[in-house]
Amino acid sequence: MFGIFKKKQDAPTHIAAERTNLPLDDLMTRMIAQELPLLDSVDRSRVYEILREYDGPTITSQEELPAEMREIMDL
Known part of the structure; x- marks a missing residue:
């Protein structure tokens, strides 16, 4: 009933992130974007x-990001 007792997924996937050609998972793709x-x-x-x-x-x-990239993005 209304999904109240449904198990929650870990993290939803996003179509835009899935359609990229990057060495990043879905969450990291969205963060970098x-x-x-x-x-x-x-x-x-x-x-x-x-x-x-x-x-x-x-x-x-x-x-896990390359060091130079972390430095550029100030992470």
Whole structure:
């Protein structure tokens, strides 16, 4: 009845985040997307470049972001 007793999911997925080609999970994709507009165009371009060049497992937390990217985004 009205979903009151339904088990809650861990985190909802977002279609826009799922349709990206990034080495980030859904939550990290949304977080980065929220932070990018705050960067100037040079830093934003460098973040895009870092993500394109990244070769490793899917990033699931801020600590797993490349060091240069964390520094640029002040995380």
